Amino acid sequence: MGSLMVQWLAAVFSHPDLAGALVIAGKTALIYIFLVVGLRLLGKRELGQMSIYDLVLVVVIANSVQNAMVGQDTTLVGGIVAAVTLLLLNRALTWLIGLRPGIRHWLTGDPVLIVRNGRLLWGAMKQEGLTREHVMAAMREHGIGELDDVQMAVLEVNGEISIVPKEASVHRSRRHFRGLRVQ
Amino acid sequence: MDQYLNLPLPWFLSAIGMRSVIVLVALVAGIRIFGKQDVGGLTLIDLVMVLLLGNAVQNAMTNGSGNLGVGLVSAGVLLVLDRLMGFLFVRRPWIEKKLLGEPTVIGANGRLDERIMRREGVERDDVLAAVRQMGLSELSQMRLAVLEPDGTISIIPRDDEAK
Numbered sequence: 001m002g003s004l005m006v007q008w009l010a011a012v013f014s015h016p017d018l019a020g021a022l023v024i025a026g027k028t029a030l031i032y033i034f035l036v037v038g039l040r041l042l043g044k045r046e047l048g049q050m051s052i053y054d055l056v057l058v059v060v061i062a063n064s065v066q067n068a069m070v071g072q073d074t075t076l077v078g079g080i081v082a083a084v085t086l087l088l089l090n091r092a093l094t095w096l097i098g099l100r101p102g103i104r105h106w107l108t109g110d111p112v113l114i115v116r117n118g119r120l121l122w123g124a125m126k127q128e129g130l131t132r133e134h135v136m137a138a139m140r141e142h143g144i145g146e147l148d149d150v151q152m153a154v155l156e157v158n159g160e161i162s163i164v165p166k167e168a169s170v171h172r173s174r175r176h177f178r179g180l181r182v183q
Numbered sequence: 184m185d186q187y188l189n190l191p192l193p194w195f196l197s198a199i200g201m202r203s204v205i206v207l208v209a210l211v212a213g214i215r216i217f218g219k220q221d222v223g224g225l226t227l228i229d230l231v232m233v234l235l236l237g238n239a240v241q242n243a244m245t246n247g248s249g250n251l252g253v254g255l256v257s258a259g260v261l262l263v264l265d266r267l268m269g270f271l272f273v274r275r276p277w278i279e280k281k282l283l284g285e286p287t288v289i290g291a292n293g294r295l296d297e298r299i300m301r302r303e304g305v306e307r308d309d310v311l312a313a314v315r316q317m318g319l320s321e322l323s324q325m326r327l328a329v330l331e332p333d334g335t336i337s338i339i340p341r342d343d344e345a346k
Binding site for chain 2: 004008011012028063065076078083084086087142156157162163164
């Protein structure tokens, strides 16, 4: 019974040696960096715009790199090392973004104006892969049926479309366009 | 395949269950400590991050075993733990607050509190996006901006802007 207990504990608290742990951390870090850069190059930063195929792609990518992260290591600590590496890198990225806002813009892009005073801005929409139907759907969600009633629509960085109706425009200034990318 | 098969099966499965518990607790703690407080909804990178984490700890839970019982035990333990946490949150709301955070007012009457925003990692752009999503065009039309525990920003418009 005593030796069973020892074996059980060994089965629970299994761990790689230090070199193994370092290898896992290193490989995980490389994969994280590769994916962050790769996803940006892919161009689809917005979850809201994602189709089921994009979702499948993401799941498949995550699975494809699994063995590359922890390899043949089946220990408890090995997995935790990989997880902590990912979390730390994500934290570092967040910190870096706070330090240099330019990185954030590179990673997540800017909000894009797609409707101004009831007119669709086709150039911007084409570039972002939006159709008229996307905009109309967002308008209906806000209870607006006519494009004419829209003061502005903005594709936000999280992929959602904001609709600002005309009635809301008591302030006639254009200051709010500042900071938006206008094509 | 399984280096611990010299353990009787119930012992092995209970070890798997224990490992699943430890991994979940470690992940919850890790996300609480290192997790980004960044806001603005789930981005693609967040989703990839979640999936990566799940894959990174897979072997740590299952010992790399393809055994059906191992999978069922591990998944079952996780489901039960999730349920228990739900119960705990209802009984002891302070635990939920500790783990998930509390709603924080980050701006009022058209003005943003830069100090609180910096502490929470919220950027002006995030708030402006939330303002637009409320159908408002300017910050001055906002009465209250609240950072919710789930990372979204709620905007309460001034009374005369209410539609």
